[in-house]
Amino acid sequence: METKEVINRHVTLKDYIVGEPKESDFVLKSCTFSLKLEEGSQDVLVKHLYFSIDPYQRARMKYYSSSHKAPFASVLNPGSVIDTYGVAKVIISNHPDFKEGDLVVGMIGIQDYSIITPATGLLTKIKYTDIPLSNYVGVLGLTGFTAYAGLHNVCSPQKGEQVFISAACGSVGHLAGQFAKLQGCHVVGSCGSKQKVELLKNRLGFDDAFNYKEEPDLNAALKRCFPRGIDIYFENVGGDMLEAVLENMNVHGRIAVCGAISQYNRDKPEGVTDPMKLVYQRIKMQGFLAADYLNSFPEFIEKTRGYLIDGRIESLEDISDGLESVPSAFVGLFQGHNVGKKIVRLHA
Amino acid sequence: METKEVINRHVTLKDYIVGEPKESDFVLKSCTFSLKLEEGSQDVLVKHLYFSIDPYQRARMKYYSSSHKAPFASVLNPGSVIDTYGVAKVIISNHPDFKEGDLVVGMIGIQDYSIITPATGLLTKIKYTDIPLSNYVGVLGLTGFTAYAGLHNVCSPQKGEQVFISAACGSVGHLAGQFAKLQGCHVVGSCGSKQKVELLKNRLGFDDAFNYKEEPDLNAALKRCFPRGIDIYFENVGGDMLEAVLENMNVHGRIAVCGAISQYNRDKPEGVTDPMKLVYQRIKMQGFLAADYLNSFPEFIEKTRGYLIDGRIESLEDISDGLESVPSAFVGLFQGHNVGKKIVRLHA
Numbered sequence: 001m002e003t004k005e006v007i008n009r010h011v012t013l014k015d016y017i018v019g020e021p022k023e024s025d026f027v028l029k030s031c032t033f034s035l036k037l038e039e040g041s042q043d044v045l046v047k048h049l050y051f052s053i054d055p056y057q058r059a060r061m062k063y064y065s066s067s068h069k070a071p072f073a074s075v076l077n078p079g080s081v082i083d084t085y086g087v088a089k090v091i092i093s094n095h096p097d098f099k100e101g102d103l104v105v106g107m108i109g110i111q112d113y114s115i116i117t118p119a120t121g122l123l124t125k126i127k128y129t130d131i132p133l134s135n136y137v138g139v140l141g142l143t144g145f146t147a148y149a150g151l152h153n154v155c156s157p158q159k160g161e162q163v164f165i166s167a168a169c170g171s172v173g174h175l176a177g178q179f180a181k182l183q184g185c186h187v188v189g190s191c192g193s194k195q196k197v198e199l200l201k202n203r204l205g206f207d208d209a210f211n212y213k214e215e216p217d218l219n220a221a222l223k224r225c226f227p228r229g230i231d232i233y234f235e236n237v238g239g240d241m242l243e244a245v246l247e248n249m250n251v252h253g254r255i256a257v258c259g260a261i262s263q264y265n266r267d268k269p270e271g272v273t274d275p276m277k278l279v280y281q282r283i284k285m286q287g288f289l290a291a292d293y294l295n296s297f298p299e300f301i302e303k304t305r306g307y308l309i310d311g312r313i314e315s316l317e318d319i320s321d322g323l324e325s326v327p328s329a330f331v332g333l334f335q336g337h338n339v340g341k342k343i344v345r346l347h348a
Numbered sequence: 349m350e351t352k353e354v355i356n357r358h359v360t361l362k363d364y365i366v367g368e369p370k371e372s373d374f375v376l377k378s379c380t381f382s383l384k385l386e387e388g389s390q391d392v393l394v395k396h397l398y399f400s401i402d403p404y405q406r407a408r409m410k411y412y413s414s415s416h417k418a419p420f421a422s423v424l425n426p427g428s429v430i431d432t433y434g435v436a437k438v439i440i441s442n443h444p445d446f447k448e449g450d451l452v453v454g455m456i457g458i459q460d461y462s463i464i465t466p467a468t469g470l471l472t473k474i475k476y477t478d479i480p481l482s483n484y485v486g487v488l489g490l491t492g493f494t495a496y497a498g499l500h501n502v503c504s505p506q507k508g509e510q511v512f513i514s515a516a517c518g519s520v521g522h523l524a525g526q527f528a529k530l531q532g533c534h535v536v537g538s539c540g541s542k543q544k545v546e547l548l549k550n551r552l553g554f555d556d557a558f559n560y561k562e563e564p565d566l567n568a569a570l571k572r573c574f575p576r577g578i579d580i581y582f583e584n585v586g587g588d589m590l591e592a593v594l595e596n597m598n599v600h601g602r603i604a605v606c607g608a609i610s611q612y613n614r615d616k617p618e619g620v621t622d623p624m625k626l627v628y629q630r631i632k633m634q635g636f637l638a639a640d641y642l643n644s645f646p647e648f649i650e651k652t653r654g655y656l657i658d659g660r661i662e663s664l665e666d667i668s669d670g671l672e673s674v675p676s677a678f679v680g681l682f683q684g685h686n687v688g689k690k691i692v693r694l695h696a
Contacts, residue, residue: 242623263623275583279607282634284633284635285633287630
């Protein structure tokens with residue numbers, strides 16, 4: 001049988017990014033690619049279907065000098081394929097656990113095809129296909145799990161507690177807020193448009209929401225929304241918002257630091273924390289990565305799938321099509337373009 | 349019997365303090381005072397012996413507008429007696445639990461005498477007098493307990509962990525470091541003079557120490573002292589030191605925020621925390637007050653008294669005499685004048 005040759009396109013960086021990312025920082029490259037596997041290997045060839053587009057990737061795209069710690073295991077070097085969490089379909093399999101047509105989820109390159117060595121354990125077979133496949137990179141992916149682990153494992157919410165979520169219409173925020181509502185908390189979100197405010201209040205069940213762009217005084221906005229103070233803050237933005245939140249935290253408050261989107265493009269992040277505010281109110285401020293809690297991932301999947309099916313959680317997805325849309329999808333994250341989880345769809 | 353009249357002096361603020369405190373911000377006032385108790389009351393009249401002089405008081409001495417939370421229950425208004433943790437001796441008692449000559453410890457005014465209503469539960473009788481009385485405002489007081497609770501309750505040190513203490517020759521720092529050594533940790537301290545470095549290394553058993561004033565690059569100093577990174581940081585100073593520490597924290601590191609002496613006199617504290625550093629290393633940064641852990645105070649007293657008697661903990665005390673010395677004692681805290689716990693002694 002003749003080997004089929006295809007074009008395999010991938011997205012890469014032209015150079016390390018400084019400041020606000022631009023679409024022109026990215027380039028789409030093509031290679032020819034043989035749809036075949038090495039004989040005797042246990043490899044699997046997959047075609048990519050959905051990619052998760054995440055703000056955290058910004059930190060992987062900058063240059064780190066040897067005296068500063070890189071933020072994660074791997075920096076994305078210019079020219080190399082950008083990897084992300086995604087869904088793929090098996091085309092050819094040499095591995096006994098996978099067969100043609102299987103759907104898998106895990107870390108994949110932002111490209112059309114790839115060959116995976118399943119021994120690395122990077123791909124998990126998708127068990128349930130009664131929900132949209134895109135959900136696996138959003139509400140049932142690392143995004144949803146980040147919301148779940150940050151809220152439950154870091155903040156231990158109790159019924160009746162006052163919960164504030166920033167970037168509440170973002171991929172993680174809109175889910176963290178809904179998880180908090182399921183715990184019986186009073187939940188308020190901040191976001192960047194009137195449309196998002198409506199969505200949070202009318203569709204996602206937030207108790208209140210405000211558009212930070214229309215609030216000249218964030219401290220006053222928080223005092224208005226939280227006359228009883230804030231017990232839990234799910235931090236996604238950093239900067240002035242964190243400063244204002246610290247003025248409104250209750251004693252023994254908890255802050256799960258998930259992200260700081262206002263800060264990612266700064267060469268020198270804004271300092272916002274007067275550490276003494278943590279002391280006076282005895283606040284715990286904890287950074288976390290969902291990856292640290294992976295042993296509860298299966299439990300999370302079962303539970304959250306149930307919530308999705310019975311309508312107790314709604315997943316907002318913002319899907320664009322084609323590898324060509326990856327640069328604008330990523331750049332738009334920092335301009336608040338996305339409503340909910342930003343996803344790029346391919347071949348689907 | 350005739351009532352004895354005495355002069356009762358007290359220390360008070362001339363006005364709320366802005367910026368660096370000066371001796372002239374304080375004033376010593378005198379009143380006449382009758383050494384008698386109201387008949388039928390359960391009051392106790394005490395003569396004050398030792399006062400704890402603490403940096404945290406700085407935050408009580410500033411003006412807070414109604415839109416900003418005051419740091420503690422009470423702000424020290426100009427003209428009112430400054431209260432602090434101290435040791436006193438019972439002169440007259442109408443209360444069945446106290447008799448003349450009893451020694452007590454608790455919150456008292458910085459003055460010669462006061463009348464206490466024991467029902468408030470503010471005073472505790474001193475049980476052991478086989479150790480210096482001054483110890484009760486230092487190593488066996490809220491200072492020692494702050495070191496103990498911050499290290500144990502907030503940081504849960506494990507044998508072999510790498511512990512960094514800033515202001516390590518200060519009242520809390522020199523004890524936190526010794527408690528960490530007792531847990532089998534590798535302990536390094538920073539301080540502000542050569543003499544203090546020697547003291548930490550040669551007398552208090554720190555594994556290493558450095559003078560931050562002689563380090564042009566704090567990040568490099570920490571890398572030199574902690575080639576394996578920092579697991580626990582006992583934060584007493586804030587500012588640049590916290591920034592440098594965040595560059596050197598290990599994954600799942602813990603920071604107990606006890607104080608930030610570099611920041612107390614600033615109108616607008618320096619922002620030092622890039623919240624994303626907490627995320628990448630999954631760091632817990634927790635403010636605490638010893639007051640939250642008071643149920644383990646009796647256990648702490650028994651244990652620490654044992655350490656003092658068998659020489660496993662050494663308490664450094666820096667004692668000055670007389671109410672007149674209170675202003676310079678307090679002001680000196682912010683200039684690094686004190687070696688160990690700053691105490692003012694009276695009538696003793």
